[in-house]
Amino acid sequence: MKFELNKVYHGFKLMEEYEVKEINSKARVFVHEKSGAKLLNLQNDDDNKVFAIGFRTPPSDSTGVPHILEHSVLCGSRKFPIKDPFVELAKGSLNTFLNAMTYSDKTLYPVASKNEKDFFNLMDVYLDAALHPNIYKYPEILMQEGWHYEINNKNDEITYKGVVYNEMKGAFSSPDDVLYRKIQESLFPDTTYGVESGGDPVEIPNLTYDQFIDFHKKYYHPSNSYIYLYGDGDLEKQLKFISEEYLNEFDKANIDSHIEVQKPFNKIKEIVAEYPVSPNDDGKDKAFLSLNFVIGECTDPEVYLAFQILEYLLLETPAAPLKKALIESGLGKDVYGFYDNSILQPVFSIIVKNSNADKKESFKKIVFDTLSELVTNGIDKKLVEACINIKEFRLREGDTRTYPKGLLYYTKALNSWLHDKNPLIHLEYEKTLEKIKSALETDYFEKLIEKHLLNTKHSSVLVLNPKPGMAEEKTEAVRKKLSDYKKSLSEEELDKLVKDTLALKERQVSGEKQEDLEKVPLLSLEDIDPKTEELSLEEREICGNKMLFNPMFTNKIAYLRFIFDTRVVEEELIQYIGLLSAVMGKVDTENYTYMDLANEINIYTGGIVYSPTTYILNNTAGEYTPKFLIKSKALVDKLPKLSEILEEIILRTKFDDKKRLKEIIQELKSRLEMAIFDAGHVVAAHRLFSYFSPVGQYEEITSGLKFYKFVENLEKNFDSKADEIISNLEKISKEIFNKNNLIISAAVEEEDYKEIEKNICPLVNKLGNEKLEYKQYNFELKACNEGLMTQGDVQYVVKGCNYRKLGYEYKGSLQVLKTIASLDYLWNNVRVLGGAYGAFASFGRSGNMFFGSYRDPNLKETLEVYKNLENYLRNFEADKRQMTKYIIGTISNLDTPLTPSMKADKAASCYFSNITKEDIQKERDEVLNASREEIKGFADMISDAMKEEYLCVVGNEAKLRENEDVFYNLIDVFN
Missing domain, CATH: 3.30.830.10 (Metalloenzyme, LuxS/M16 peptidase-like)
Incomplete structure (x- = not known):
């Protein structure tokens, strides 16, 4: 159907229409005239359709009301009155994405499905949940999802309970999360970004039911909404449904959800904060140092994209000059940073981990001296080219893995749309990218550094110190607060608390009425394709080796994997396989420094990743084949260079730079620590499998807690172990990278297969050709519990x-x-x-x-x-x-x-x-x-x-x- 500008379609007036060639979509911006709702449609041939409704939800305190509401509105609604329609959808729909998200300034409710009937069902439940939730009927929803006083009988102690309360206790347990929170607090003392939208566990119990309800009344109105439709769906049918089923019952309202800009500071702000470590920990080398800058506004498309590239250039690539300067200074053991452009005033942070508070001045000096040097002497143009190229590759590939592509585009659109600007400015990136490419011949990035980092006072220096016993102090403070609160209650008030606790539990365990359950829409089994999707895989031979070929449309990107069997490595050296994956590509080779190598990879490829992996044999109790996987991708016309780079890394890596090895091991230990805090369930599951499963034991040694302890030991005793580490890395790399030990995998169009053959064989034929001896591993398995x-x-x-x-x-x-x-x-x-x-x-x-x-x-x-x-x-x-x-x-x-x-x-x-x-x-x-x-x-x-x-x-x-x-x-x- 053809849509015309300024015409009304089921209440939606078409305001703008564009072709967005970067994402192969037709974009349309509508306004619903009666309710004031805004709607963005991205029409294309993607059958994974996305719907979302989002609201601008700036909190004024850290009670977590936006986050608690995000959970709570999905706990039953006018049309779907059961306690948890969200879970009913998770159990019984063909969704390809189903979730909700709280940001610092917005709350989003996205769903995705390839099935049209299912897509409309998901829209129905989510719109009803957001606009007509049961929170007005049942205060118990706030108690369950947010927080409540829990006491089952009068003699018990009172405790706090609630899903978001416990979620945020977990989040605030991670020092990295505490640091991020304090950074925003330090830079935005006067705006919504200075408070914690997710909720600070100390503040969450201050949220009242009236405040909770008032927040929904104020912000969850169509006039404050940002609705999104993506994919190959029938747009007219979708607009008709949204308008007639929901929006037509609302009148346009004037809602003040405007987000204020923080006034710049007159001088750099200095903050000290703390995070908990064990009572027995001396806290040495465990401080975080961070320098943080406010970078313009997210509605400026050029600065928005340029700073993504600059952050990578300064801190992420192995060739990053600022990271190198900080690491070589010995101030800490890991350096990283981030550029958060999801808020009105984006933040750029430089972080040194595993440092000490007395290094703060040195940290500031090195950062500003290094940035000044880069401005004065200029940034290496090859580094600039590398960082622009890798960003461009990722923009064009659009491979998100975790989210549907359409959802990624929605969040990008909101970074301007939420602040009353054109929602497409970050999706139409070609012209912006061309401007930024002037940096290949000018001082573009140097000027960016000068303006936004050297000549600004809207910044902060934050020191996050470890405090032994802080967790125990916090626990005791909460216990005392609740004990004092209980003492302050009258018998009647105490009886009411017990009654409220029991009423909540009664609601939680009560069953649902069958007629209410049946109101949640459900597909039939006839709506499901009984046939599984076939993955095309052809076994071929390439230069004497087995090739697993996946012929498919890849948009001229070649996905190439080298898969080596690691059973050639003896049992006592298995943990070095995990270390090898962390070292490869990050140390010098015979012909490149590691920095030059990083530039070559980023200029000519879409990235190279190394990882130990295991394949468990079907119909066995855990028999497995361990492999070392090298995953790479490049445009087909860059295959000659990709092959040359892989050859250099696989055959000519030098492991003997002790200084560089130590830096890598220190960084690896730091990143593993972060993963343990972020994914404790994964750590526990891997550890559990190692008790009874050989494959579990292998994975524990190469990537689990046992591997972390191995890396920790190497870092602690590096000077005495350095020669042993080098020798073992050289030994296992020679054993693993053998022609007789290799299977290759490639995904590309059939017409480009010859390019793979032509470019890969010279490398394969240079690999070692020694006879292999596969080892038998005999792990001791026992319940360690x-x-x-x-x-x-x-x-x-x-x-x-x-x-x-x-x-x-x-x-x-x-x-x-x-x-x-x-x-x-x-x-x-x-x-x-x-x-x-x-x-x-x-x-x-x-x-x-x-x-x-x-x-x-x-x-x-x-x-x-x-x-x-x-x-x-x-x-x-x-x-x-x-x-x-x-x-x-x-x-x-x-x-x-x-x-x-x-x-x-x-x-x-x-x-x-x-x-x-x-x-x-x-x-x-x-x-x-x-x-x-x-x-x-x-x-x-x-x-x-x-x-x-x-x-x-x-x-x-x-x-x-x-x-x-x-x-x-x-x-x-x-x-």
């Missing part, structure tokens, strides 16, 4: 085993069990009742299974929930509609949209794991035919699995010590 202690305020509780070893086989219906266990049983008992942020189940083909919780205030209670899943299954009841819902939700997970790169990865994984297309189809058939009786039948397996008593918990030191009877060992993770 560890409590991994941190200064975090929450737990990650994991329990599992290998069900194949108990005599059970893998079936597709186990994935339906995963949906039921994760989104029914564990959601209700660990999240809703327990207050954890999340809980999930996993059942792998290898037999490795686990239950896990995320940011969980509990420990033993959660383990008891896992144990009781058996009883839940024995009594499991589900009618045809419910089983259909669970099956559809499971298919949604199986049918995640894949980029060309992801398709190549999946095809290779199936190949090495001996998973055939018949196996994948059989799994799908078993999902589609799963029955209530079959789900009930898994009770015995769960019972046997829980009796194995394998468990691992990452969590708060005091909490783990209180429950030490659960564990065989307690381990201090960071000491």
Whole structure:
């Protein structure tokens, strides 16, 4: 259908229309005349359709009201009155994305689906949730999702409970998260960006029900909304639905959600803050130093894009001059930074980690001296070219992996649209990029540094110091506050608190009316394609080696993988495989310094990544093949250069620069620490698998906590171990990079395959050709059942085993069990009742299974929930509609949209794991035919699995010590 400017379509007036060639889309901007809603449509041939409604939601305090509302509006609405329609959608829709997000100044509700009927169902539930939530009827929603006083009888102590409260306790346990929060606070003392929209755990209990309701009344009106439609959908039909079902009942309103600009400072602000470390920690070398700058406004497309490139140039690439200067100064052990352009006044930060407070002045001097030198002497033009090229490659590729492409475009559009500017200025990047490319011949970036970093006073210096025992002090302060509060209550007030706690629990455990459940729209099994999507993979031969070829449209990008078997490495050196992946490409080679090498990679390729990986053999209890994976990508016409660079790295890397090696090891240790704080559930699950699974043990050694401890030891004793490290890296690289040890994988159009052949063979033929001897690894497996202690305020509780070893086989219906266990049983008992942020189940083909919780205030209670899943299954009841819902939700997970790169990865994984297309189809058939009786039948397996008593918990030191009877060992993770 052709749309005309200034015409009205179902209440929506078309204001602007553009062709956006950068994203191959037609963009249309509408205004809904009656309600005042704004709508952006990006029409294109992408069948993964995206809908979102967002609101400008600037908070005035740190009680977390925008974040708590984001959770709460999805807990039932006018049209869908059940307690959790969000979970019903997760269980029973074909969504390819389903979530909600709180930012510093906006709250977004995006969904995506490839199925049109499902897409309209998702829109219906999300619009009703945002505009007509049940929060006005049920104060218990705030209690559950935000916070409440918990007391079951008058003799108990009062505690705080709530999903967001525990989520943010987890977030504020990470020193990096505390640092980011304090940076914004330091730069924006007078605006909304100076407060924590997610909620500070200290402030969350100050949020009242009236404030909560008033925030929704004020900001969740169509006049303050930003609606988005993306993909190949029927736009007229979509507009008609949104207007007639929702917007027409609202009249335009004047809503003041304007975001003020922070006035610049007269001088650099200096701030000192603290974060918790163990009471036994001396705190040495654990301070963070940061310099932070406000960089114009995000509505300036040129500065917005140029600073993304400049941040990479100064701090991210191995050739980054500012990072190099700071590392070589010895001020700290890791240097990184960020450029946050998601807020009105973007922030650029330079951070030194593992430092000390007395280095602050030296830190400032080195930063400003280095920046001044770059302005005076000029930035290396090859470095400029490299950083512009890698940014351009990523913009054109548009491979987001975690989010649908359409959602990425929405968030980019909002960075101008939210502030009343054209929503397309960051999507139409070609002209801006051309201006920035003038930097190849001018002092463009030097002037940018001068203006925004050297000649500004709107900046801050922040020192974040470790404070031993701070976590215990905070816990005691909360306990005393609640104790004093209890003492201040009258008997009647105490009775009311107990009554409120019990009323909440009664609501949480109460069932839903069948007629209400049936109001949530559901597809039928006939809407699902019974056939699985086939991944094209052809076995070919290339220069005497096996080639796994994926012929597909890749937009002239060649995705190339070199896959080496690592069974050539002896058992005692396996941990060096993980270290090798961190070192390759970051040290000198025979013909390049590591900085020149980084520039070559960024100029001629889309990036090269190195990683240890494992492929578990199908229909086994964890037999596996370990590999070393080199993943690369480049435009087809750059393949000759890609091959030359790979040859240089694989064959001519020099490991003998001790100074550089030490820098890499220090940075690696720092990044692993961050990952442990951010993903405690992953750390615990990997550790758990290492107790009973050889593949789990291998992965623990190459990338898990055992690897972190190995790196920690190398860093601590580097001077005495340096020669040994160099020798071992040289040894295993020679063993691994052998022609007889290699399988190649490529994804590109058939017409470009000859370019792969022509350019790869010279490299392959230069690899070592020695006869190989594959080693047998004999890991000691035993139940260690560890409590991994941190200064975090929450737990990650994991329990599992290998069900194949108990005599059970893998079936597709186990994935339906995963949906039921994760989104029914564990959601209700660990999240809703327990207050954890999340809980999930996993059942792998290898037999490795686990239950896990995320940011969980509990420990033993959660383990008891896992144990009781058996009883839940024995009594499991589900009618045809419910089983259909669970099956559809499971298919949604199986049918995640894949980029060309992801398709190549999946095809290779199936190949090495001996998973055939018949196996994948059989799994799908078993999902589609799963029955209530079959789900009930898994009770015995769960019972046997829980009796194995394998468990691992990452969590708060005091909490783990209180429950030490659960564990065989307690381990201090960071000491």
